Amino acid sequence: MSLSRPPLSDYSRRTPELLLPAVLGGIVLLYFAIPFVAFLARTGMSNIVAGLSTPEAQVAIRNSLLTAPVSTAIATVFGVPLAYVLARTSFVGKRLVEALVILPLIVPPVVGGAMLLTAVGRFTPIGAAAAAVGISLTDSLLGVVLAQTFVAAPFVIITARAGFGAIDERLEQASRSLGYGPLSTFWNVSLPLARGAIVAGIVLTFARAIGEFGATMMVAYNPRTMPTRLWVDFIAGGIDAIVPMGLALLGITLVVLAAVQRLGRVPTVVDE
Amino acid sequence: MILELEELSHRYGTELAVDDVSFGLESGELVALLGPSGCGKTTIVQAVAGHVRPTAGRVVLRGDDVTDTPPESRRVGIVFQQPTLYPHMTVSENVAYGLAPRDIDPDRRDELVDEYLDLVALHEQRTAYPAELSGGQQRRVELARALAPQPDVLVLDEPLSALDRTLREQLRDEIARIQRETGVTTLFVTHDQEEAMALADRLVVMNDGQVAGVGQPRTLYESPPTPFVASFLGRSNTLSATVVDQHPLTITLGTHEIRLDGTARDFSAGTPVTCHIRPKDLSLRSSAAPGTTPSLPCDVVHVADLGRRYDVTVQSVTGDELVVEQSGNPPATGETITVVMPQDSIQLFGPEQQ
Numbered sequence: 150m151s152l153s154r155p156p157l158s159d160y161s162r163r164t165p166e167l168l169l170p171a172v173l174g175g176i177v178l179l180y181f182a183i184p185f186v187a188f189l190a191r192t193g194m195s196n197i198v199a200g201l202s203t204p205e206a207q208v209a210i211r212n213s214l215l216t217a218p219v220s221t222a223i224a225t226v227f228g229v230p231l232a233y234v235l236a237r238t239s240f241v242g243k244r245l246v247e248a249l250v251i252l253p254l255i256v257p258p259v260v261g262g263a264m265l266l267t268a269v270g271r272f273t274p275i276g277a278a279a280a281a282v283g284i285s286l287t288d289s290l291l292g293v294v295l296a297q298t299f300v301a302a303p304f305v306i307i308t309a310r311a312g313f314g315a316i317d318e319r320l321e322q323a324s325r326s327l328g329y330g331p332l333s334t335f336w337n338v339s340l341p342l343a344r345g346a347i348v349a350g351i352v353l354t355f356a357r358a359i360g361e362f363g364a365t366m367m368v369a370y371n372p373r374t375m376p377t378r379l380w381v382d383f384i385a386g387g388i389d390a391i392v393p394m395g396l397a398l399l400g401i402t403l404v405v406l407a408a409v410q411r412l413g414r415v416p417t418v419v420d421e
Numbered sequence: 422m423i424l425e426l427e428e429l430s431h432r433y434g435t436e437l438a439v440d441d442v443s444f445g446l447e448s449g450e451l452v453a454l455l456g457p458s459g460c461g462k463t464t465i466v467q468a469v470a471g472h473v474r475p476t477a478g479r480v481v482l483r484g485d486d487v488t489d490t491p492p493e494s495r496r497v498g499i500v501f502q503q504p505t506l507y508p509h510m511t512v513s514e515n516v517a518y519g520l521a522p523r524d525i526d527p528d529r530r531d532e533l534v535d536e537y538l539d540l541v542a543l544h545e546q547r548t549a550y551p552a553e554l555s556g557g558q559q560r561r562v563e564l565a566r567a568l569a570p571q572p573d574v575l576v577l578d579e580p581l582s583a584l585d586r587t588l589r590e591q592l593r594d595e596i597a598r599i600q601r602e603t604g605v606t607t608l609f610v611t612h613d614q615e616e617a618m619a620l621a622d623r624l625v626v627m628n629d630g631q632v633a634g635v636g637q638p639r640t641l642y643e644s645p646p647t648p649f650v651a652s653f654l655g656r657s658n659t660l661s662a663t664v665v666d667q668h669p670l671t672i673t674l675g676t677h678e679i680r681l682d683g684t685a686r687d688f689s690a691g692t693p694v695t696c697h698i699r700p701k702d703l704s705l706r707s708s709a710a711p712g713t714t715p716s717l718p719c720d721v722v723h724v725a726d727l728g729r730r731y732d733v734t735v736q737s738v739t740g741d742e743l744v745v746e747q748s749g750n751p752p753a754t755g756e757t758i759t760v761v762m763p764q765d766s767i768q769l770f771g772p773e774q775q
Contacts, residue, residue: 317503319503320507322470322501323499323566324518325472325492326497326498326499327519327522327566327567327570328493328519328521329522333522337518342508342509
């Protein structure tokens with residue numbers, strides 16, 4: 150019996166293996182880059198310093214710098230433990246919990262804001278109770294934080310969960326057998342090993358929070374944050390009116406990204 | 422007894438992984454828990470270490486029932502098959518990790534780290550990170566880390582299975598040495614019977630969640646209590662036969678009657694039995710001359726040259742295939758030949774032992 154060998158096809162002549170995916174990927178990259186470059190090209194036409202020096206701009210920058218870190222901190226402090234629980238246990242209804250975590254990502258931010266209003270608005274039981282003790286949950290910095298946290302928290306939860314999930318559970322079991330309780334094992338082993346993923350999640354959450362517009366607009370159109378200020382200025386003065394604020398928003402996000410990654414010694418957001 | 426498992430059972434959902442297992446470890450003993458993968462070994466490890474709460478039964482450490490005690494309050498050192506060194510800590514930090522929760526003063530702690538790194542001959546690598554070490558070195562650091570807090574029991578869960586053969590044998594000897602030097606009571610879990618027999622004072626053989634045999638390696642190998650132990654500890658040929666007479670015990674293999682004078686087993690006539698014979702105990706004879714030792718005419722099916730020996734596969738007139746180990750002069754394929762089976766090498770198992 151002899152097995153006939155089919156002739157080698159022409160396709161097997163050496164063409165770079167990654168040519169096709171590289172070309173397709175390049176198109177997307179171009180699509181990302183063009184608006185970016187075009188927007189930056191506008192910068193010469195407006196006075197950035199003057200644009201950012203108006204009292205309205207100053208207030209918006211201050212409000213954003215106050216609210217976004219607070220939202221990010223809240224999302225991290227409550228989200229990372231949730232991520233750990235989701236990575237380590239299975240229970241009846243876990244799917245439902247996971248769906249709930251992803252919900253704010255899927256719901257359009259404006260709708261999310263509307264949902265928040267129906268929950269904590271001035272004439273709801275929660276909103277009214279808060280108002281009775283002098284706390285305003287809407288049209289306040291607190292309202293901004295509520296909106297930002299709702300929209301941005303899933304990022305740190307999902308990323309941290311993937312980070313915890315990638316740690317072999319036996320590393321934690323070894324720590325328990327070496328005399329550490331569950332909490333100190335989490336602190337000494339799980340948290341340091343998932344650090345890269347958690348830092349990446351924090352950066353994504355912060356970027357999402359400081360840029361949050363849709364939900365914020367519904368819950369707290371006032372006081373203005375940088376994104377809501379951008380909208381107001383755009384309606385009044387068109388693109389050139391918002392270039393300074395747009396650049397400032399971009400700049401803050403990039404600085405935070407660089408700083409957090411430097412602190413966390415993480416190479417890139419996606420390199421996990 | 423340092424460690425005792427009493428009627429331990431564990432269920433995952435509806436699946437019974439461990440079924441009424443009891444055995445114990447004496448102080449300083451090295452016991453190998455041996456069985457094929459999926460036989461429940463790992464569940465037992467997890468129950469001993471406290472990472473699994475058994476469905477039924479007790480785990481007793483130094484006389485105390487620890488079944489409900491969390492892992493951190495037991496003194497059980499553990500080394501898994503998968504590496505579990507902490508990548509963000511150096512070698513000496515890894516070894517020191519288990520000392521911090523114990524009430525040891527810091528100077529003594531450093532001494533202990535040095536002692537245990539010396540024990541595994543890795544003192545030079547103390548400032549290295551695990552990723553900079555070879556696979557064998559990583560294993561040794563894990564051993565040092567598990568031993569440094571001086572546990573009551575050291576549990577090694579397939580510690581060599583992920584390594585290549587040469588390294589495996591080297592580390593096996595090293596584990597034997599370390600166990601001798603520290604005298605730590607050790608439960609060595611493995612699916613490799615050679616590893617288990619080479620290391621252990623005593624074997625606990627498991628199959629399908631149950632204990633299939635307990636004893637010294639040589640005893641279990643030579644007189645296995647169950648067919649499973651016979652076939653799992655070393656290679657074994659299986660032949661079906663029927664008892665035709667009790668005094669003296671005579672069995673038929675197909676048309677051949679074989680008398681087993683030396684066997685003290687009681688089987689009534691007509692009982693179907695299984696014979697287990699090790700390939701090394703069989704020999705080949707070219708002539709069919711009747712001898713005093715039981716023999717069977719066979720056809721040679723296949724001869725494999727393994728260098729040190731030949732594995733000759735033959736088919737008996739009863740249709741059973743047998744493997745015969747032969748040190749030289751292999752027969753030719755197709756040849757008809759007589760397989761000689763010494764009486765004392767035949768293990769008989771009745772139908773209730775299947």
